[in-house]
Amino acid sequence: MQQLIQANGQPLYGVFEQTPQRINFRDFDFRSPMGRKLGALSKWRNFHQFQYFGLISPTLIGGCALAELSLVAVAFVYLYHPPSGRMLERRFKCPLGLGARFSQTPDEGVCELRQGRNRLRLENTATPLEKRLLVQLDDGTCIDARFSEAQPAFQPMSLCTPSAVNGWVYARKVAGVRCSGQVQSALGDFDLRAIDAFAHHDWSAGYMRRETFWNWACLSGEVQGQRVGLNLSCGVNETSFTENCFWLDGELLKVDSVRFEFDRDHPLRPWTIRSYDGQVSLRFEGQGLHQERLDLGLLASNFKQLFGRFSGTLRPHGGTPLHIENSWGFVEDQYAKW
Known part of the structure; x- marks a missing residue:
């Protein structure tokens, strides 16, 4: 697929076998809810995109996100060391995106934020099909992590859905892939391959609801000799x-709608996550939390990302149930006003 937006100004909707080469949002026939054509300024103001790269292992957990919200670019990075319970985290904000750049090509491009001696960079390459995270912070923290979707072969979740009365959201998700590289920080130095680290990745963009929320769950690791990834979401x-799915040895298995049950006032208490079709029945117990609150009037966010352990069962249609026991992963609870 060359471009997401077609000649008639509308996106192609559905779940795709191939990733669009370009998210050509400027070609979108963007209109008000009453049908009035909107110009370039409205297209820029209402288009948002973000990219996330996560690391999972029993020894080290990490996450890095970059988001372009037109009026501001934001980013965070954190590392958590489960054996000691220690955590490092940093946050960045760039008004009007100054110091940041974002590519609209999911499989070939760079998203980057620079602030002082800090650099957060996400590289996507089509040949070979790889994703790479580079982080250099002024406190000496360095992350260089990468994974391949070609060796062994992997089927990403790629889809576009309508959003509200006049928008759309494109997303490309990956989980259940082995990760290699190095991490140097105050928590210690780590060889990601040696600690058997797995990765997950999210590339999302579009015209999202003015006010929105979502819950999300992801795990990435090895279970009973299989590479397992999970991506579940409610709200977007x-x-x-839907983007709901899990992967077994790189094969994408679609899942119906899901329900998240948890205590908003005490998010570290156990969560339950179940799918309507019965393929997913999981319990999540949080071990740590990264959270951010931002209220700038026109823009606001209340974001909680928890890392912890999943237990339960995945039941692929026509396949053997897979029992999950204390597998590391993430859940999120987010409100956003764009």
């Missing part, structure tokens, strides 16, 4: 199609 990509 659910109009006509």
Whole structure:
């Protein structure tokens, strides 16, 4: 697929076998809810995108996100060391995106934020099909992590769904892939391959609801000799199609809508996550939490990302149930006003 937006100004909707080479949002026929054509300024103001790279292992957990929200670019990075319970985290904000750049090509491009001696960079390359995270912070923290979707072969979740009355959201998700590289920090130095680290990745963009929320769950690791990844969401990509799925040795298995049950006032208490079709029944117990609150009037966010352990069962249609026991992963609870 060359471009997401078609000649008639509308996106192609659905779950795709191939990743669009370009998210050509400027070609979108963007209109007000009453049908009035909107110009370039409105297109820029209402288009948002973000990219996330996560690391999972029993020895080290990490996450890095970059987001472009037109009026501001934001980023965070954190590392958590489960054996000691120690955590490092940093946050960055760039008004009007100054110091940041974002590519609209999911499989070939760079998203980057620079602030002082700090650099957060996400590189996507099509040949070979790889994702890479580079972080250099002024406190000496360095992350150089990468994974391949080609060796062994992997089927990403790639889809576009309608959003509200006049928008759309494109997302490309990956989980259940082995990760290599190095991490140097105050928590210690780590060889990601040696500690058997896994990765997950999210590339999302579009015209999202003015006020929105989502819950999300992801795990990435090895279970009973299989590479297992999980991507479940409630609140965003659910109009006509969903992004819900899990992977077994790189094979994508679609899942119906899901329900998250948890205590908003005490998010570290256990969560339960179940799918309507019975393929997913999981319990999540949080071990740590990264959270951010931002209220700038026009823009606001209340974000909680928890890392911890999943237990339960995945039941692929026509396949053997897979029992999950204390597998590391993430859940999120987020409110956003764009």
